[in-house]
Amino acid sequence: MIRVAVRVEGVVQGVGFRPFVYQAATARGLAGWVCNRRDGLGLEAEGPEDAVRDFVAALSRDRPPAARIERIAVTRVRPAGDQCFRILPSVPDAVVRPTLPADLATCDACAEETVSPGARRYRYPFTNCTRCGPRYTLIESLPYDRPRTTMKQFTLCPACEAEYADPADRRFHAQPIACPACGPTLRLVTADGAAKSCSEPLGGATQALLAGQVVAVKGLGGFQLFVDATHADAVSRLRARKRRPEKPFAVMFADLPAIAAACALAPDEAAALASPAAPIVLLRRRIDAAIAECIAPRNPWLGVMLPTTPLHRLILEEVRRPLVCTSGNLAEEPLCIAEEEARGRLAAIADLFLVHDRPIVRPVDDSVVRVGAAGLQVLRRARGFAPIPLSLPGPVPCVLGLGAQLKSTVALAVSREVVVSQHLGDLHAAAGALLLERTVADLVRLFDAQPARVACDLHPDYVSSRFAERLAASWGVPLERVQHHHAHVAACMAEHGLARPALGLAWDGAGLGTDGTLWGGEALLVDRARFRRIAHLRPFRLPGGERALREPRRAALGLLHVLLGDDAAPHVRELAPADAVVLLGMLAHGVNSPVTTAMGRLFDAVAALAGVRAAAGFEGQAAMELEFAADGVDDVPPYPLPLGLGTPALVDWAPLVRAVLEDRARGVPSGMISARFHAALVDLAEVVALRVGLPDIVLAGGCFQNLRLTRAIHARLSARGFTVYLPTRYPPNDGAIALGQVMVAAWRAEEGRDVSRNPG
Ligand code: ZN
Ligand code: ZN
Ligand code: FE
Numbered sequence: 018m019i020r021v022a023v024r025v026e027g028v029v030q031g032v033g034f035r036p037f038v039y040q041a042a043t044a045r046g047l048a049g050w051v052c053n054r055r056d057g058l059g060l061e062a063e064g065p066e067d068a069v070r071d072f073v074a075a076l077s078r079d080r081p082p083a084a085r086i087e088r089i090a091v092t093r094v095r096p097a098g099d100q101c102f103r104i105l106p107s108v109p110d111a112v113v114r115p116t117l118p119a120d121l122a123t124c125d126a127c128a129e130e131t132v133s134p135g136a137r138r139y140r141y142p143f144t145n146c147t148r149c150g151p152r153y154t155l156i157e158s159l160p161y162d163r164p165r166t167t168m169k170q171f172t173l174c175p176a177c178e179a180e181y182a183d184p185a186d187r188r189f190h191a192q193p194i195a196c197p198a199c200g201p202t203l204r205l206v207t208a209d210g211a212a213k214s215c216s217e218p219l220g221g222a223t224q225a226l227l228a229g230q231v232v233a234v235k236g237l238g239g240f241q242l243f244v245d246a247t248h249a250d251a252v253s254r255l256r257a258r259k260r261r262p263e264k265p266f267a268v269m270f271a272d273l274p275a276i277a278a279a280c281a282l283a284p285d286e287a288a289a290l291a292s293p294a295a296p297i298v299l300l301r302r303r304i305d306a307a308i309a310e311c312i313a314p315r316n317p318w319l320g321v322m323l324p325t326t327p328l329h330r331l332i333l334e335e336v337r338r339p340l341v342c343t344s345g346n347l348a349e350e351p352l353c354i355a356e357e358e359a360r361g362r363l364a365a366i367a368d369l370f371l372v373h374d375r376p377i378v379r380p381v382d383d384s385v386v387r388v389g390a391a392g393l394q395v396l397r398r399a400r401g402f403a404p405i406p407l408s409l410p411g412p413v414p415c416v417l418g419l420g421a422q423l424k425s426t427v428a429l430a431v432s433r434e435v436v437v438s439q440h441l442g443d444l445h446a447a448a449g450a451l452l453l454e455r456t457v458a459d460l461v462r463l464f465d466a467q468p469a470r471v472a473c474d475l476h477p478d479y480v481s482s483r484f485a486e487r488l489a490a491s492w493g494v495p496l497e498r499v500q501h502h503h504a505h506v507a508a509c510m511a512e513h514g515l516a517r518p519a520l521g522l523a524w525d526g527a528g529l530g531t532d533g534t535l536w537g538g539e540a541l542l543v544d545r546a547r548f549r550r551i552a553h554l555r556p557f558r559l560p561g562g563e564r565a566l567r568e569p570r571r572a573a574l575g576l577l578h579v580l581l582g583d584d585a586a587p588h589v590r591e592l593a594p595a596d597a598v599v600l601l602g603m604l605a606h607g608v609n610s611p612v613t614t615a616m617g618r619l620f621d622a623v624a625a626l627a628g629v630r631a632a633a634g635f636e637g638q639a640a641m642e643l644e645f646a647a648d649g650v651d652d653v654p655p656y657p658l659p660l661g662l663g664t665p666a667l668v669d670w671a672p673l674v675r676a677v678l679e680d681r682a683r684g685v686p687s688g689m690i691s692a693r694f695h696a697a698l699v700d701l702a703e704v705v706a707l708r709v710g711l712p713d714i715v716l717a718g719g720c721f722q723n724l725r726l727t728r729a730i731h732a733r734l735s736a737r738g739f740t741v742y743l744p745t746r747y748p749p750n751d752g753a754i755a756l757g758q759v760m761v762a763a764w765r766a767e768e769g770r771d772v773s774r775n776p777g
Contacts, residue, residue, distance in 0.1 A: 019064075020062065020094050023073065023089065024056075024058070024059055024089070025059075025076065026057040027057060027084070028084055030058070031161050031192070032121070032147070033081040033148040033191075035184075036147055036187060037080065046068060047063060047064040047102060048063045048064060048101055049099055051102075053107040062102070082124075083149075087408045117463065119402060122149060122293055123330065124148040126148070127144045131327045131330065138197070141195075141197050142219075143195045143375065145195075146194065150193050154381050155168060155375070156463075157378055159464075167375055167377070171199055177194055177200075201374050201375040203219060204374075205370070206360070207369060207370070208361075208370070213369060219331055219371075225368060226243060226245055226336050230251070231244050231366060234371045235359070235370075236326065238377060239380040242366060246338065247309060249309040252266070256311065260347065260348050263634035263635065264635045265313035265319070267321065267385075268312060268339045268341055269329065269339065269340050270333070271334060273287055278306075281301040291323065295323055295325045296322065296386045296402075297322045298388075301318060301319075302316075317645055317648060345359060346363075346442075349443040351380055359372075379439075379459060381399050381403065382400060383397075384399045389745075390727045392745060395744075398437065399439040403438055404438065406435060407436075407756070408434055410516070412432050413430050413432075413433065413767070415467060415468050417488070418499075418756065419457070419474075420751065421481060421754040422445070422474075422480065423443050425752075427456050428758065435756060435759055435760070437753075437756050438460060440752055445480075449480070470494055470496075470497055471489040471495075471497070472497040472762040474499065475498045499762065500528070502521070502530075503543065505718050505757055506541055507764075508717065508744065508753035508760065509743070510715055520541075520705070521541045521715040522705065522716050523539045524721065525537040525720060526566070526618075526718075527559075527611075527613055527617070536613075537613065537618070545764040552660060552664075552666040552705055553668065554615070554667075555671070558612055559572060567632065569625040570591055570631040572619070573622040574589050574597070575610070575622070578605075588626070617720060624640060627646070627694075628681065644725050647725060650688045653696055656677065659672065660708070698726060699726070699733050706737070713742065714739045718750075722749055
């Protein structure tokens with residue numbers, strides 16, 4: 018007989034770990050106990066040596082799907098002669114700094130139960146257990162117990178109470194459990210709040226969807242808008258009402274076979290779809306997919322997802338066709354979570370509202386992932402991923418990072434972990450700014466944190482930067498301004514635990530640099546709190562500043578003006594002569610024409626010059642379509658894109674732009690121009706990496722959402738012997754800026770010197 022004491026750290030609370038341990042121990046005839054601890058889970062197990070060893074191996078091997086084990090420590094202790102295995106109450110200090118669980122999609126057992134006639138929860142939309150269901154979206158405060166969740170208003174019935182108290186049941190201490198007798202109920206209402214009396218709520222919603230209507234559904238983390246994905250008119254109506262003319266919609270399918278019929282589906286993509294996080298996964302759409310073309314116009318990819326809750330499953334089962342599923346908001350505003358707010362703000366979009374009486378504490382959008390150049394890559398990190406923390410090698414000061422301006426998130430370092438909030442969206446609108454403030458208050462309160470530093474972007478006009486200034490002043494703590502692309506690279510280094518200096522290729526949209534220009538085509542040598550600008554694109558001007566984001570032709574004119582002066586205009590397509598005069602005037606005098614080195618704008622310019630797109634419906638559209646244009650065009654000669662001498666070295670795009678104009682004049686197809694442009698960037702990455710000579714290369718910034726570019730650079734640099742690091746759990750885009758800011762501020766604190774005035 019032996020006895021072991023085991024400590025398990027990671028995401029092990031709120032995911033069904035204690036019932037799992039109990040069952041694993043009792044199945045092997047072991048005695049002992051398990052309980053929640055301050056940093057995770059503690060247990061002791063006693064029995065025959067073989068059984069104990071097998072049990073310890075099973076802890077990580079057979080763990081519940083949503084559990085994440087960071088550390089597991091096993092020590093031999095003296096046998097105590099226990100007679101049974103028990104689940105002990107949490108020790109009083111058990112929950113000082115617990116990990117906050119993410120929301121989990123319906124598990125197989127619960128899914129089975131809701132489709133089994135005669136089961137207690139047959140067709141019950143709010144079925145869940147220790148292995149699935151809402152978590153982050155219903156937790157009001159910690160420790161995580163039902164009275165501190167929005168389930169507190171529903172008193173457990175005797176049958177649910179018995180499940181909750183039975184250690185052998187998968188609903189043992191499952192905080193959000195409910196059943197038709199005691200839990201939340203559905204209602205179908207119109208925008209004015211009147212109940213739709215025609216039929217039961219689910220049936221009524223189904224009929225409306227089949228008739229081509231838009232139904233707003235109160236989901237897990239907020240309202241979602243549903244419409245029949247096979248009904249082109251219905252989808253167009255949703256686009257018009259939502260004022261979203263072209264940005265792709267995601268589609269929810271009933272099951273994996275339905276997805277495989279519409280898209281190419283690899284095993285790792287299927288695994289991501291069916292995982293507890295159940296994100297939207299970007300897949301290659303089949304040409305004959307039976308969905309409306311206007312769901313993702315001119316886009317070979319389709320964002321697909323499986324039902325995330327029993328409510329979604331029931332809807333999909335009834336309509337028997339894929340449904341467009343998009344955030345319940347107007348344009349780029351935050352997600353609606355309260356019924357009254359949704360009925361008000363979505364009144365002109367949705368025909369009906371399928372609602373329920375379980376409040377949502379905070380808006381959490383659907384996450385978006387893709388199988389990228391090096392495995393799974395998160396592009397929008399929200400439901401199922403947030404707020405799972407990132408473990409750091411050691412403790413850091415408590416730092417709050419406020420992020421950037423678009424694809425905003427907030428990050429908070431607590432002890433040796435960083436929690437990054439869910440994707441909050443754009444901060445331009447008042448609602449976005451309010452959500453940012455609420456999220457900061459929420460995280461600080463949940464973790465009982467007292468930030469010692471506040472970090473923000475160098476850009477003084479970002480809503481997040483101004484809020485950071487106010488917070489730092491009111492808390493009386495230092496404000497750390499972190500250069501945008503330094504933050505991009507730092508986030509990726511932190512994610513991979515990369516401590517030694519690395520070369521970061523930060524290819525991005527614009528972010529303010531230390532010289533006051535808009536950077537974004539940068540090669541940075543990053544050594545934790547410090548960085549050195551090794552190379553960047555030759556600067557050019559963007560006539561009209563921000564407006565250039567929606568008008569790639571403006572970036573093209575900015576480039577050509579450097580080469581051709583006033584003769585630039587005729588080479589830019591879809592540019593009205595009157596506009597050309599105004600824009601050339603701006604460029605000539607440097608008025609309202611910020612100087613940039615952003616790679617994202619070079620993509621825009623090439624897209625416009627290649628005839629792919631002169632004006633964009635959403636940020637990044639031109640660059641995306643340029644990428645897609647090159648599909649199937651491989652092994653092409655790269656355009657010349659020479660790297661100059663000195664530090665920082667200039668990447669001169671002039672020969673490339675001239676070659677694009679020549680190709681264009683000779684009628685070379687845009688796909689070929691795009692492929693040669695991509696090939697030039699791959700060569701550039703290699704030339705920079707070889708010149709710097711560091712073994713570790715980090716690729717970060719919005720341009721690395723481009724899979725063609727990312728794959729090719731990853732392959733080339735790996736073949737040359739470099740180790741290439743890509744963002745995986747955090748997005749390559751500005752969703753990771755808050756994390757990078759926190760890391761840089763923490764490193765500065767660690768080094769104990771002020772390097773905020775980086776010479777660049
Ligand atoms: Zn379940
Ligand atoms: Zn019940
Ligand atoms: Fe960025």
